[in-house]
Amino acid sequence: MSRPPLDGIRVTDFCWAWAGPYGALQLAHLGAEVIRIESAKRLCPSRLIPPWPDNESGVNRAGYFNQYNQGKRSLTLDLKAPEAIDIAKTLVSKSDIVMNNFASGVMEKLGVGYDVLRRIKPDIIMVSLPGYGTSGPEKDFVSYGPPQVAQSGLSALTGYVGGPPMMAGFSYGDPNGGVHATFAVMAALLHREKTGQGQYIDLSQWEAAIMLLPEALMDYSMNGTQPERMGNRDPHMAPHGVFRSKGDDRWVSLSVRDEAEWQRLCEVMGQPELSSDTRFASLAARKENEAALEEIVTAWTQERTADEATQALQNAGIPAYPALDALDMVNSPHVGARDYFVELEHPEVGTRRHMGIPWTMSRTPCEIRRPAPCLGQDTDAVLTDVVGLSQDEIAALREKDILT
């Protein structure tokens, strides 16, 4: 009864960098056995960049990799060798899902394109999620998560009033592309469960990011206009922003959604007379005089810590929250009380705090059962238990330097 939803589902995971691994992470969260194929000869960039504990680098010590590969197994294979391709094919024949986020055409060149894999496993579900998708005139272009924020249109829409375009997140295109791919895979898996039919899914990370800004796209579609950058403001709410609070670079966010909340904000700030001030008597008036309004709010917030301001505003039913930085997040008493953080013993980094699963299920609990794998940690176990090789065969492959 307490098995996770995807218990018994196996994923052959050719993904690397971030988008694909983030998508496969969601499948691991749901209980799938995700076998990640890696190679020391072409290491995943997420194993090579900081942060590392004590700033001491190491392929198994990178926080990036260890966050986004929790719960997975690692099989090292040099896919340039024909024997490695045979092993990958055998693995696929025993899998339900194949994921990759290589540039378009790479899987075909390796000899593991969908046309090959469907002959090995007719009901396989395969998803490719290159930046541009696998068709169209720019299909061979290369992409990463950070440029997708610009390319999707988000950067042109994000920025301070009158200022240049800005980034949203750091590499927001990656988790977004990955999770949209996982959504399509899950739909395909339900379809397969009902009909027995597998399929191939071509997901464009660029398109997945455009899904995030329909207000702007529909505005252009309706009116031919490109929305102006408006910082933290909102066309339908005021005040609406991130305001300076007590401390060094500390801030609190708040949104006043309607007139009743505006009245209550005036009371919370100890200035009930403001609510009858004609400059602020309606949303239109507050939008008109927004700079003056923001000065008044700042005068109140900067005398308080972000927590104090949040508490006072929440007591009055007004949405507010401190602008958390990463240290605030990993030390959050609220999130800590919810068992979201995952701290499993890892052989090279010890016990570190990782972000866990953002959902709970009442009947089929999801949990992260193992930390991210060290490079090649599961090679022997996978080759023996899943691929079905003997110890001698594994030793011979190792001798030929194929298992690194």
Place this chain on the structure above:
Amino acid sequence: MPGALSGFRIIECGEMVSAAYASKLMADMGAEVIKIESPHVGDAARQRGPFPGGEPHAEKSGLYLFLNTNKRGITLDLEQAQGQEVLQRLVKDADLLIHNVHPKHMPATGLDYGRLAAINPGLVMTSITPFGLRGPHAEYEASDLTLWNAGGLCFLNGGGPGTDHLPPLKAFGQQSGFTAGVHAAVASLGALFAKLRGGLGQHVEFSVQECLMGISEFGTMMASYAGMAVTRLGHKPIQPLDLLECKDGWIFICCVEEHHWHSFVDLMDNPEWATEPIFEDRLKRGESWDALKLLIQDWVKDFTVQDLYLKAQARRIPFAPVSTMGYLLNSEHLNARGFFVQLDHPEAGSLTYPGAPHICSETPWELRRPAPCLGQHNAEVYAELGMTDQDMAALQQAGAV
């Protein structure tokens, strides 16, 4: 040809983005979605726009039209006992009820999983909540902006030369809602898969804050691996990864791998400064970015965006244009893939919408119907529940529909 989720019956009680986006993704894959809105005003997304000509109209909001394609819409007041009775009849044959009603209002709107599961043990109910159903902040009010801050994402953006005094900067639009919606859809399909195998439903509790923390990128790991808080101020660990200005717009320059950088240096005709030790590898370029950015900006400024984009891509350097909406809608690549679709709506007329981010070989994605007008499918859906004209009249009398 049926869609991947044909045959699944989904009830959505969604305001604004998160639940509506989750069920849109499912509806566009073939699921049969019934959206419940409160009588009179309906979903708040109807008031948000954008609107044609900037004129507010409840049936012409671009956000609503996008989020609710392929759904049927009914009105029902869940705060009334009669409304909750109708909800119970609706969930009887449903596979999934997905909502983003605030935890404080769940009891008063009949969203009690135990009671609904007694009617339909196969029901999956997904509750998308700002901070979860338990914990000290569970009852906190939230907006898209405050959640983006609660998930640590706002703190990463904004700032830069001359603007360090400005606040952390939110991303455009309703990013907390969209990101939560697609993740909640994944979790919901997971629970539906368990139901297909085992026959029983369950309650899926979803925290938007935790979801956003989980994508907050190198921030959380910097904290737990290096004890550092990454902010919008200071340096990114690796560079170039930044927005620069060309002569006709902006471009994102990106050298993640060393070979990208070498190709870029070659594209710039190997300037002497590129050999300086302070620019030797991506980490050093991160530390020296203030100096390096000026040098690169000076070279970039004479190009058009398209010229530089195509030159870089020809060398497999992952630069990207800072797209405007007009650029996207006119993109040959996106149009060749059929990404944008034209859809006719009785009130809003024929408009171009973003389509599907995926092409599935065996199960089509399609827009079968535009977003519903408020209460458009009341008669149809209530008749399917076996309700008579008299029942309907009584509900209307009570103001429940």
